[in-house]
Amino acid sequence: MDSQPRPRRPVSLIRAAAAIAWKDLRAELRSKETLSGMFVFALLAILIFSFALEFDRTGRAASAAGMLWVTLVFAGTLGLGRSLGREKDQGCLDGLLLAPVDRSALYFGKLAGNFVFMLVVGAVLLPLLTILFDTSFFKPLIAVVLLLGILGYAGVGTLISSMSVYTRGREVLLPILLLPIALSILIPAVRATRGLLEGLPPAELMIWFNLLIAANVIYITLAYMLFDFVVEE
Amino acid sequence: MASREIQPAGAASRPVGLTVLTVFTAVMLLAATYMAFIYAPTEAAMGAVQRIFYFHVGAAWAGALAFLVTVVAGIAYLTGGGRKWDVVGHASVEVGLALITITLLSGPVWAQFAWGKPWTWDPKLTSSAVMWLSYAAYLMLRAGIEDPARRGRFGAVYGIIAFASVIMTYLGVRFISATIHPTVIGPSASTASTDMGMTPRMLHAMIFSFVTFTFVYATLLWHRIRLENLAERVNALKARLLSGS
Numbered sequence: 074m075d076s077q078p079r080p081r082r083p084v085s086l087i088r089a090a091a092a093i094a095w096k097d098l099r100a101e102l103r104s105k106e107t108l109s110g111m112f113v114f115a116l117l118a119i120l121i122f123s124f125a126l127e128f129d130r131t132g133r134a135a136s137a138a139g140m141l142w143v144t145l146v147f148a149g150t151l152g153l154g155r156s157l158g159r160e161k162d163q164g165c166l167d168g169l170l171l172a173p174v175d176r177s178a179l180y181f182g183k184l185a186g187n188f189v190f191m192l193v194v195g196a197v198l199l200p201l202l203t204i205l206f207d208t209s210f211f212k213p214l215i216a217v218v219l220l221l222g223i224l225g226y227a228g229v230g231t232l233i234s235s236m237s238v239y240t241r242g243r244e245v246l247l248p249i250l251l252l253p254i255a256l257s258i259l260i261p262a263v264r265a266t267r268g269l270l271e272g273l274p275p276a277e278l279m280i281w282f283n284l285l286i287a288a289n290v291i292y293i294t295l296a297y298m299l300f301d302f303v304v305e306e
Numbered sequence: 307m308a309s310r311e312i313q314p315a316g317a318a319s320r321p322v323g324l325t326v327l328t329v330f331t332a333v334m335l336l337a338a339t340y341m342a343f344i345y346a347p348t349e350a351a352m353g354a355v356q357r358i359f360y361f362h363v364g365a366a367w368a369g370a371l372a373f374l375v376t377v378v379a380g381i382a383y384l385t386g387g388g389r390k391w392d393v394v395g396h397a398s399v400e401v402g403l404a405l406i407t408i409t410l411l412s413g414p415v416w417a418q419f420a421w422g423k424p425w426t427w428d429p430k431l432t433s434s435a436v437m438w439l440s441y442a443a444y445l446m447l448r449a450g451i452e453d454p455a456r457r458g459r460f461g462a463v464y465g466i467i468a469f470a471s472v473i474m475t476y477l478g479v480r481f482i483s484a485t486i487h488p489t490v491i492g493p494s495a496s497t498a499s500t501d502m503g504m505t506p507r508m509l510h511a512m513i514f515s516f517v518t519f520t521f522v523y524a525t526l527l528w529h530r531i532r533l534e535n536l537a538e539r540v541n542a543l544k545a546r547l548l549s550g551s
Contacts (some may be wrong), residue, residue: 229467236460240450250447253440254467256433257474291470299463302384 075268086181089174093182097156098189107155111148111194118144119198119205138267139207141198142222142259146252149191149226153234154247156187161238170304180231180300184293187227195219208270214278215269218285222262225289232296235303258292261285324528331518331525338364338511338518346511355419358412364515365408365513368523372402372473373441375527377469380462392458395465396448401523403441410438430475430487437471444468 101107124142160166169179199210199219230251237247265281342360349356379395413431414424425431444464451457504512 232463232467236447236463239456239460240447241452242450244448246443246450247329249443250464251435252469253443256436257470288470295467299384299466302459302463305459 084174084178085176086175089172089178090181090185093169093179094185094189097183097186098156101186101190107115107152108193110155111152111190112197114151115144115148115194115198116201118147119201123205125130133206133208135209135267135271137202137210138270139264141202141210141266142263144198145191145195145223146226146255146259147248148194149187149223149230150251152190152194153187153227153230153251154237154244156183156231157235157238158243166238166304170306176301178305179295179304180297183235184227184231187231188224191223191227192220195223209269212269214275215266218262218265218269218282221282221285221289222258225258225262225285225292228289228293228296229254231256232300232303235300254292258269258285261288265270320532321340324532326527327525327528331521334518334521338515341511341514344497347505349508352420352538355416358416360511360515361519362409363512364418364519365405365412367516368519369402369405369409371520371522372405372527373437373465373469373472376402376465380465383458389454392461393531393534394527395461397534399441399444399465401526401530403417403438403445404526405519405523406438406441407432410416410434425442428487433471433475437468437475440468440471466511507514 119140122144126136157166160169170176199215202208203210215225228303234247235256237243237250240246261281265278265285268278268281338360342357346357346360348354376395379391379398383389383391383395413434417426418424444461447464448457448461451460536547
């Protein structure tokens with residue numbers, strides 16, 4: 074019948090995810106709450122590390138890789154906690170879940186937002202660490218490790234933070250739930266970064282790159298499959 | 307009145323199968339102790355302390371099995387298998403955590419003699435500790451959720467994700483780096499000095515320990531599931547009593 078409204082074309086997964094990510098980025102550009110918190114925390118962490126560990130020149134390359142990732146991961150946890158916590162507190166999560174789009178759009182949208190936040194922090198940390206510790210982090214392969222490591226961490230972190238927001242004491246529970254799981258991403262990321270800083274030949278580093286890619290594929294696939302069950306009401 | 311109804315005696319008393327299994331497991335444990343301490347010869351290089359391996363490895367195997375059962379139960383629960391799978395998954399994590407604790411405590415005793423220190427930051431040791439932590443986190447996650455349906459779903463999801471740490475501990479570490487931890491089963495990347503050259507009698511004791519710990523796991527799992535069901539019934543009865551019907 075003519076009077077019946079034509080069924081609207083369902084919004085594609087990518088467009089829906091992009092809309093959610095764009096919403097997060099625009100909200101962040103206005104408030105700058107999450108990113109400023111992550112930056113200040115990252116700076117503090119680096120200062121505390123250098124006091125606590127008293128770097129000498131010899132051990133620096135080895136420790137700098139670890140410091141980059143530990144700082145990034147803790148700063149990332151701050152961002153992940155806010156990413157869904159804010160939606161839940163202001164009732165936006167229910168609205169997003171009611172939207173007539175595939176629920177994995179919410180996962181991928183949030184993942185993209187968290188990925189960008191962590192990447193921005195990582196991009197600032199690289200020159201900072203280069204200046205502070207006199208070790209060049211500007212190598213194309215380090216950028217690749219950074220991209221892969223952050224992608225995997227944000228991938229598994231988005232799933233876990235969407236669970237922790239529903240729990241009592243969520244701020245405490247998020248790192249406890251996330252860090253043991255994220256270690257399969259962190260270990261290859263740290264080892265690859267360290268190998269690159271020490272100038273090891275690429276052949277010796279292949280294993281860490283392969284592991285990093287494998288962990289990414291496994292975690293993001295699992296998270297994609299399991300996310301629906303997490304947000305189910 | 308409904309609350310005065312007498313429950314059938316069989317519902318609360320222990321099932322015969324469970325009693326039989328418990329007694330059988332106890333006998334198996336005694337036999338495994340005999341195999342480990344008397345039947346198996348003393349290892350030439352390490353001496354008597356090597357005997358700890360029969361329990362260390364047996365518990366590690368049963369712990370991994372327990373976490374695998376949690377993955378299967380999680381998938382069954384998420385695909386609509388019902389609450390009983392949630393109970394199985396949760397019980398299996400608790401039993402598995404106890405078994406891995408045995409492994410993590412017995413390892414350092416051996417290492418004190420073999421390596422001269424109880425703990426090294428070897429990849430295998432580190433990832434075992436991380437595995438323990440991720441299942442402790444599983445229990446904390448469950449403790450933080452009130453709604454039983456959500457607790458079941460989140461438990462299932464986390465139980466599946468956390469199994470990555472088990473794979474990393476048992477298989478991954480073997481391939482990615484030179485661990486100093488001896489490899490008991492399968493191909494090893496470790497150096498010859500820590501390879502286990504097992505005589506047939508040692509192998510018998512090891513296999514027997516694997517079987518025994520599988521029974522220990524099954525027995526504890528059954529007890530734990532039964533406990534959960536009993537606790538649920540007590541709660542239901544309490545609720546009925548309080549409602550005054």
